[in-house]
Amino acid sequence: MKRNILSILGLVLLLNLSTLNVNCAEIVYPKSNNVTIDSPRTFFIGSVNPDNKLTINGEPVEIHPSGGFWHTVNLSVGENIFKIDNGKESKTYTITRNNSNSNPNKTQLTEKKYNKPITIVTNENNIPLRSTPVDFGINRLQHLQKGILFRAIGEYGDFYKVQLARDDYAWITKSSMKELQNIDLKPVKIDSFTYEETPDKRIFKLKLSQKTPYVLYDNNGLDLTVYNVDSCPFNKYEIHINPIVKLFGFNSYYKSDNELVIEVNNAPVIDKNCPLKDIKITLDAGHGGSEYGAISPLGNKEKDINLAIAKKLQTKLQEAGAIVYMTRDDDSEVSLSDRVKKSNDNNSQIFLSIHNNALPDSLADRKATGTETYYFYPQSRELAKTLLNTITTDLELKNNGAKQQSFAVIRNTNSLAVLLELGYIINPEDNAKLMDECFQDKAAESIKHGLENYLNGIQ
Structure with a gap:
């Protein structure tokens, strides 16, 4: 009898605890x-x-x-x-x-001009050359390799101010540079300029007397400016590379100490009846492993929803004839550089990173909902806009625009590259949709539809 009473009391306690949790x-x-x-x-x-x-x-x-x-x-x-x-x-x-305006030790930065220029050299790869002394945003002019010499004429905070040509200046972080003593930077000479073509790309090679700064800018084709060049107006060598049909990705690097290589990808020939056939696409499911991404009101992790949609999209794209690579196909943690490397190593033509959105505390008063896309290079703007317009129309979601932003995975890829924020996972209404498998399948179908719309429009 005592045992039965204890069992009943235990059951009541368990029910009360269960109710409390609910x-x-x-x-x-x-x-x-x-x-x-x-x-x-x-x-x-x-x-x-x-x-x-x-x-x-x-x-x-x-x-x-x-x-x-x-x-x-x-x-x-x-x-x-x-x-x-x-x-x-x-x-x-x-x-x-905290009172962010009450720091008595905060000092006002001012630009310091050197009495005499100093010679500095990049001491690692992938160093951003910037238009302003701010370590953030889309002010990146070019990413440069190790061993490129600059003339520094001043500094501001953590940045050197460098003179590229007679009237051209830029900024580069001090931590990425090494000062060279007793070296006077002289203009470089151009030894030769050659061109070759393969079925997939055009290749331009510029032989120089030594590595020198350059900027390759996407401008309805590519504008190449090589700085500190002897016997050129204002010490800069400039050419424009016309697109054939449309830009579809590019890459630039120094192959040796003195050979600058520019590779320009050819646009694919599209079969209007099967536009995705043989198109190489890398799908990047954002976050993974210990990197959860945003957490929804219901406790869903962004990384899981990103992967679920990416895998559904992978199947649909493969059924449509595309060649698909995944930066991850399970709950693994993949670095940003490895995501980019996967795409570049496979010569992907399109890179699509799938995410779901959140907001910082400062924007907490905005009841954000809907979809947005991001691109870095102008060559990817049209793809970002087409994907966005297709998805928001198909799924009846708010269109928040296609925006330029400096995210690493879309900045360092050699292909067209777009980052998609399908919905605001922190919004309860968007959360309810995103965790629904039927909606995920419709979203994958709509992304595929957007890619088809873009490809059918390039020729």
Whole structure:
């Protein structure tokens, strides 16, 4: 009898605990109940039993039918206390906002001009040459290899100011450079300029007396400017490479100490009845492994949704005749450089990175939803726009525009490259769609449709 009573009591306790878990609000952001956030606002993202009511400091929280919620709160400088209450129990969060304007040690940077130029050299590969002394954004003029000499005429913060030609200047990070003593930088000489063509690309080779800075710019074709060149106007050698039909990716590098190589990919010949046939496409499912990406109100990890859509798309593209490479096909962690390398090593013609979006705390008051695409080089703008317009029309999603941005995976690839943010995973409505397998399949079909639309329009 005693054993039966104990069993019944245990069952009642288990049921009560189960009920408590159902009623309890699960908060996925902020990530702990005591955090510091340097922003005038933030949000609480999480889930609750949709039949329950929820308040945060007495304000009602809008709950999606799925149970997900996203609630914005303002932060005062100092300690902010938030009480989350579902009517049966409550949780308390403490969020501290620092005064970002009260740093007495902050010094105003000014540009320093050298009395005499110094010679510096790149000490590693993939060094960005920038138009402004800011280590962020689309101010990258070119990525350069190790061993390229510059004339530095000044500095600003962590950057050298370099003189490229008589009237041309740029910026490069000090940490990526080595100062050379007692070396006077002299103009280089052009020994020869040659051209060859293969079935896949055109190759331009410029033999120089030594490595020198250059910029290759996508401008309805390619504008090549080689700097510090002897016997050229303003010490720069300039040519324009016309596209054949349309630019479809390019690459530039020094093959040896003195040979600059420019490779320009030919646009594929498209079969209008089967536009994806034999097109090489690399699909990049964003994040993976310990890199979760954004977390949804319902606790879904962005990395898993990205991969699910990418695998469905892989199948559809292969059925349509495309040659598909995956940067990952399981829950593995892949570096940004390895994602790029996979695409470049396979001579992909299109690189598509699949993601789902989130927002920083500072934009927490925006109820963001919908789709956007990103490109870095202008050659990929039309692909980004076509994909975006097709997807938002097919799936009836908000069109947030095709935008230029300096993401590593679309900046360092040698092909057309686009990063897709299909939806805002932190938005409960978008979250409910993105976790639905039927929607994922429709999304994959729509992405395929967008690729077909683009390819059919290039000739």
